Amino acid sequence: MAHYKAADSKREQFRRYLEKAGVLDTLTKVLVALYEEPEKPNNALDFLKHHLGASGPDTPDVETMRLELAELKQKYELILEENRELKGKLAEYEPSPEEKHPE
Structure with a gap:
């Protein structure tokens, strides 16, 4: 019991x-x-x-999404690097704050 x-x-x-x-x-x-x-x-x-x-989700869909994600991450990193380079070039041509507003 x-x-x-x-x-x-x-x-x-x-x-x-x-x-x-x-x-x-x-x-x-x-x-x-x-x-x-x-x-x-x-x-x-x-x-x-x-x-x-x-x-x-279906396995082929997951694999396709993983590949797409890896590709997009790589593109993102390239765009960030390009952005940094362009900002650097822009900074070379922009007048400094003192030159903009002379007192």
């Missing part, structure tokens, strides 16, 4: 943990959305994954 109560206590602790973390609420909402779906999807598990955000 003591073994039964220990298992029941662990279940109750786990249930409280899920409730506190918001898991039960989120699962309930997704299951209600599936229940209220007028045309049930062929694959209920895919529906759940999609609505829970577990499916994630």
